[in-house]
Every structure is written in structure tokens, then in C-alpha cells.
Amino acid sequence: MKSVSVYAITRNQNLKSLQKAEQHLSGREYPLKIREWELASMRELIKQLEVHMQEVYVLSFFYSFQIPRLGKEFDLIQIKENQILNIELKSGTVSDEAIRKQLIQNRYYLSVLGRPIRSYTYISSQNRLVRLTNHDHIVNAGWDELCADLQNDSRDYEGDIEELFQAEWYLISPLEEPDRFLRKEYFLTSQQRDIERQILRKMKAKEGQYFWFSGLPGTGKTLLLYDIAMKLSRRRSVCIIHCGESGKKWKILHERLRRIDFLSDTQIEEKTDLRSYYAILVDEAHLLSTEKLKLLTETNAVCPIIFSSDYEDMIAEEELGESIGKTLERLPAIQTFRLTNRIRTNAELSSFIQNMMHLPGKSNHRSYPNVEIVYANNRKEAENLLLGYSSRGYLSKEEAPEVKIAAVRDVERLAVLLDERYYYDGNGYLRSARYYGHGMSDVRLLFHTLNQAKEELALVVMENEKLYSSLLELI
Structure with missing residues (x-):
């Protein structure tokens, strides 16, 4: 996807024609469904820029870019040799905290390019321009300040923006990179966030005891499971059960996370008492034996259990035999979710x-x-x-x-x-x-x-x- 002249795409014209023109200019594989409110906000932005600077028509932005497989979208990005500038567009009133969170997240994703980042949000209904400071605060910004940043002397990047970003850079493994996980140097994809919201909401409303999300390797299942555990452990103790892993992998996490206990599936026995936990989370559940699953569900049928496993539906049933997946499907009122966005693997x-x-x-x-x-x-x-x-x-x-x-x-x-x-x-x-x-x-x-x-x-x-x-x- 190439950068485009935002001046050109904000000229008054038929929306259908505009979408065709934008696809041609940007080189997108599929036409972008341009939202009316976003187009109106972008037109207001251009009007304000024309008041404060000359040659607005030379500005080049990557418009409505989404990092492949992550679902992370940016409204406007200007990429230069020694600077990146991000402008997010809002039509209605938005809290400063919501703006701050979005710009911090955007900066995280853009930081892989190793260049200084300038982050702005424009709220068209209020004609308000704000920016994110180096100390992560939201402050009102002046138009002269934005124009100066936009007219940075270095050359624009003229290549394909997708070549600058690899989705797997953003998927960390809590087990392999515990320090990054503990510093929260990651963000969940939109699909991961949606599954997490549904599970946490249903648990809070006591709408089920068993939850199961599956996906192919590389879809971020373990990261999602750990993020859920972190949120649940803010007030109550939880237990993560690992299948097929040695305890050395989670030694650092075990030492640092006081409200999360870690067990290997080999440690689950009839005398193992898990009833004191607010929730039990099982990683790599496809490696769990049916005997261990029975112990989990029958002897500790008190708290919710969240399972994470590999997706195996493309394997013949005869080859799967009595796999753990089939056993999980028979658990009473189990609620299932599927991760489809593969991040880490080609x-x-x-x-x-x-x-x-x-x-x-x-x-x-x-x-x-x-x-x-x-x-x-x-x-x-x-x-x-x-x-x-x-x-x-x-x-x-x-x-x-x-x-x-x-x-x-x-x-x-x-x-x-x-x-x-x-x-x-x-x-x-x-x-x-x-x-x-x-x-x-x-x-x-x-x-x-x-x-x-x-x-x-x-x-x-x-x-x-x-x-x-x-x-x-x-x-």
C-alpha cells in the first residue's frame, strides 16, 4: 500500500468514485469503505492546515492503514527518513484518557521503525487538536506546531508500508519473554480483545463455568490466556496449569506474580485442591490427558475453567481418536471461541x-x-x-x-x-x-x-x- 495525497482525496466528489480513486492511488488490493464521518473530519483537518501552511497539497500520508493479521488500524501516518507522524481523527467528543490510550498504543506499534514519533488527534466537532507528550500526557497542540512537524525536511518514504511491518514482531511469548510480558510491552489484537471481553463479562455475570478458545499455532493463545490471568489476579488468586512444559520456563513469572500460581499437568492428582482459586486457566490443553481433565472438572468443580488449545479440525476424526477436543466439547454448557488471525507464523x-x-x-x-x-x-x-x-x-x-x-x-x-x-x-x-x-x-x-x-x-x-x-x- 502506497501513501496518497490527502488533499486529493478530500476534494468534493461522488463517494463511490472516491473509493475507486483511493484504491487506485494507494494500490490497495480491495477498495476501502470510506466512512462519511472520517472523510468529513479529514476535510476539516485539511481546511485548518490550509490556514496555517502553504502547499498542503504536497503532503503525503498512508491513509487507513491496517497492520496485516493484527487488525491494528491507523487513520493517517506520515513516514519520513527521520520522523513518523500519526494523526488520529475523531468526529465527536472523546475523553482525553481514551485519546491517550490510543496514541500510546499507536506509538508502540510504530516504534519498531526506530524513528522519533509525533502523535496527534484532531476532534473535528470541537476543532480541537491535541498531542501526546514524551511523558504520556495529552496536551492541547497548536496548528503551527503540527505544521512544523509535517514539514520536516527529511524525505518521505515512497515504498509499500506493509513491507515495514511484520505482525510477528508484536506477538510475544510470556514464557519465552517473561520480562517483556511483565513490563506489558505488548497489545492484544482486536480479535484477542473481543474474546477476552466476552469471557470476563460472562464470568462476572456467572454465565458459565467452562470457556475454551482454540486456534492454530501462532494465533496468540498463550498471550491471551496470560493476559486474562493478569486481569483476573488483580483481586483474587488464580492458577495456570501448563501441559507439556517444564517448570523452568515459568520460574521468573512464578517469582514475580504473587496472585498467580503455576502447576504442571503432571502435578494434578486426586488430592490436589484447586477450590480456593477464583479461576483455573489451562494452557496447551490439547496436550492434557482425559484422565487429568476428569480430575479438573470432577474434583474441583467450583471455579470457572478457561482452556486454550490448538485447533485440530482439519485432521480426520479417525486420526484424532478420543482427543481432548472431543472431551472438551462434551463439558456442560462450555462456551467456545476461535482465534483465526495467525500472527507469528507465515x-x-x-x-x-x-x-x-x-x-x-x-x-x-x-x-x-x-x-x-x-x-x-x-x-x-x-x-x-x-x-x-x-x-x-x-x-x-x-x-x-x-x-x-x-x-x-x-x-x-x-x-x-x-x-x-x-x-x-x-x-x-x-x-x-x-x-x-x-x-x-x-x-x-x-x-x-x-x-x-x-x-x-x-x-x-x-x-x-x-x-x-x-x-x-x-x-
Whole structure:
């Protein structure tokens, strides 16, 4: 998306024509639905600027830009070599505190560019201009001050703004980056905030005991769960139960968060008393055994329980077996939510893995430049191909992990061997000739292994021409 002349798009014209013109000028993939109130506020802004400066028509802004996959939107951004200027538009009365929070959040997202940031809000109904100070206060601003900032001598950035922002920079892991989490150096996406609001509201109104949100790896489930725990623990003690993690990961959090207790799923026993907690939160719940879930729900059926798990619906039911997801679905009046915005992981790989697990019913027109599929006629050729990928920086996995699904951890480049046991059934689901029972099929293990790939994925297919042909058709 390119910057546009706001002077040009605020000229009086038919709204439908304006939306077409804006799409052409900005290079958006889809036309922007321009809101009447925002357009009116922008026109008032331009009128005021024309009173206080010359050549307003040369100003170039990125208008209504949204960081991909985050849902974070900015009204107007001017990006120069040595400065970033953000103007938010309001039509009606807004509290200074609401303005302050928005500008602080905007500054956080813009700070990744490593340049000084000037933050303003214009309230057109009051003809009021305010700015955010370096000490995070809202003060009235003068038009001469804004005009001086807008006429900064450095060059405008003329490239695609989407190339400057990567959504995964903003998704932190409370376990891997506890200090950043404790300093609250993060913001939730609009989808995360919506799910959180619904769960907290329903808990306060006592409208349910069980809540479950799921999503693919990289959608920010753990961060959302921890943020909910932080809010709940302001007044009452809560307990976070980790599945498949060692206690070392949360040692810092355990020491610093006095009203949040941490337990491993292995510590849940019949004698474990969790009834004193205001809420129990379960991370990586897809790794929880049905026996441990039964202990949680039957022996401690007092406080609300919030589950967070990976989404596995693209795996054949026969491969899932009696998975924890099916057991969770049967909990009385459980309220479910789905995170769909994948932040941390390449969206292309996410699409490929989902389609690989269940072949699309119609022709797939998406390309997968970061996926490689090669064929080996025997074990020796497969080993050589995997060694080749290792030399290119790929983490090589010859088979799915041992009969245990591990919590997903990002791997920049991943190479995986697929042998003769894999095949597609008549409904297009990936299946395996081997099954461990208890939901631990090769396919389920493979799915969680593949989801560790962050940027590039290589599949080495050995002695399985049918599978190889199907995967080539997919890409």
C-alpha cells in the first residue's frame, strides 16, 4: 500500500468514485469503505492546515492503514527518513484518557521503525487538536506546531508500508519473554480483545463455568490466556496449569506474580485442591490427558475453567481418536471461541499445512514458494536429501516425534520425512497406516510437527509416489 495525497482525496466528489480513486492511488488490493464521518473530519483537518501552511497539497500520508493479521488500524501516518507522524481523527467528543490510550498504543506499534514519533488527534466537532507528550500526557497542540512537524525536511518514504511491518514482531511469548510480558510491552489484537471481553463479562455475570478458545499455532493463545490471568489476579488468586512444559520456563513469572500460581499437568492428582482459586486457566490443553481433565472438572468443580488449545479440525476424526477436543466439547454448557488471525507464523505455511491435512475439494490456486517437496526412492536417498536441507539451515526431522505431542516451538526452517505409511482417504484426509491409540496417531503428531515451521518447510517423500503426486498437485 502506497501513501496518497490527502488533499486529493478530500476534494468534493461522488463517494463511490472516491473509493475507486483511493484504491487506485494507494494500490490497495480491495477498495476501502470510506466512512462519511472520517472523510468529513479529514476535510476539516485539511481546511485548518490550509490556514496555517502553504502547499498542503504536497503532503503525503498512508491513509487507513491496517497492520496485516493484527487488525491494528491507523487513520493517517506520515513516514519520513527521520520522523513518523500519526494523526488520529475523531468526529465527536472523546475523553482525553481514551485519546491517550490510543496514541500510546499507536506509538508502540510504530516504534519498531526506530524513528522519533509525533502523535496527534484532531476532534473535528470541537476543532480541537491535541498531542501526546514524551511523558504520556495529552496536551492541547497548536496548528503551527503540527505544521512544523509535517514539514520536516527529511524525505518521505515512497515504498509499500506493509513491507515495514511484520505482525510477528508484536506477538510475544510470556514464557519465552517473561520480562517483556511483565513490563506489558505488548497489545492484544482486536480479535484477542473481543474474546477476552466476552469471557470476563460472562464470568462476572456467572454465565458459565467452562470457556475454551482454540486456534492454530501462532494465533496468540498463550498471550491471551496470560493476559486474562493478569486481569483476573488483580483481586483474587488464580492458577495456570501448563501441559507439556517444564517448570523452568515459568520460574521468573512464578517469582514475580504473587496472585498467580503455576502447576504442571503432571502435578494434578486426586488430592490436589484447586477450590480456593477464583479461576483455573489451562494452557496447551490439547496436550492434557482425559484422565487429568476428569480430575479438573470432577474434583474441583467450583471455579470457572478457561482452556486454550490448538485447533485440530482439519485432521480426520479417525486420526484424532478420543482427543481432548472431543472431551472438551462434551463439558456442560462450555462456551467456545476461535482465534483465526495467525500472527507469528507465515500465513502461506499455515494454509499449506491445513490443505495438506485435508485436501481442498476444488482446485487450489494459491502458490507456496516457501514449501519444497522432493522424492526419495530409498532410505539412502532420503538421508542424503535431509543432509542437504540440514546444510541449508533446516532442522531435520526424519519422523514425527515419539508418541507424544510437544508444545509448539518456532523453527525458522524445517525438513520432515514422510514415508510409505501416509495416504489420503476417499474424503481427502491425510491418514496413516499406524495408530497408537489415545489420540496419538502419526497424522496428529505430524500436524503439530509441521506447525513448528516458521518461514520455510521441506517435505522429503520416501517410497510413496501416490502421496508425492497428491502433494505436488496441492502446490
